[in-house]
Amino acid sequence: MTTSEIIAIGELSRRTRCNIETIRYYERIGLLPEAARRGRYRSFGPADVARLHFVRRARELGFTLDEIRALLGIATADDVSCDDAREIATLHLTQVRARIADLKRMEQVLADTVRACNSGDHVGCPLITTLSAAR
Numbered sequence: 001m002t003t004s005e006i007i008a009i010g011e012l013s014r015r016t017r018c019n020i021e022t023i024r025y026y027e028r029i030g031l032l033p034e035a036a037r038r039g040r041y042r043s044f045g046p047a048d049v050a051r052l053h054f055v056r057r058a059r060e061l062g063f064t065l066d067e068i069r070a071l072l073g074i075a076t077a078d079d080v081s082c083d084d085a086r087e088i089a090t091l092h093l094t095q096v097r098a099r100i101a102d103l104k105r106m107e108q109v110l111a112d113t114v115r116a117c118n119s120g121d122h123v124g125c126p127l128i129t130t131l132s133a134a135r
Contacts, residue, residue, distance in 0.1 A: 007044040009035075016052045023052065031055050031068060063092055 013020045026032045027042075032051060035042035054075065058068045067088055074085050109130065116126035 005045045006038070007046075007049065009042045009044065012044045012049060012052065015049055016056060018052055018056055026052070026055060029065065031065065031072065061092075062096060063088075067092060 007015070009020055009023060012018070013023060016023075023032065027034060032048060032055070035044055035048070037043065051072070054072065055068055058071060063071065070088055071085060074081055074088075113127050113130045
């Protein structure tokens, strides 16, 4: 890295909107390569900024750390395999759709409970009754 390319961890944090402790964590678990050191300070470069943007975007989309690690492996391979990436994304999409279905069921139960609370036709509180009921 040339001097003009050296980025301190605070600047990396600012550029990527990623908390400094999270950057250190990603470095510890191998999502970011171990940073070069200038004395006791970490030194990052443009490739680290790009990689951290990749990781942050993948996290925003809900990918797990293991999925991100696999996607990074695919992205940095000499021969990028869209099939491998598609397989990871397809499995993740299935999981996201299952979570959405769960959330819709939760929404319906909560809406029904709130509606019952609003009706005033019940003795006690319908929300408390719903939460107390065994499934």
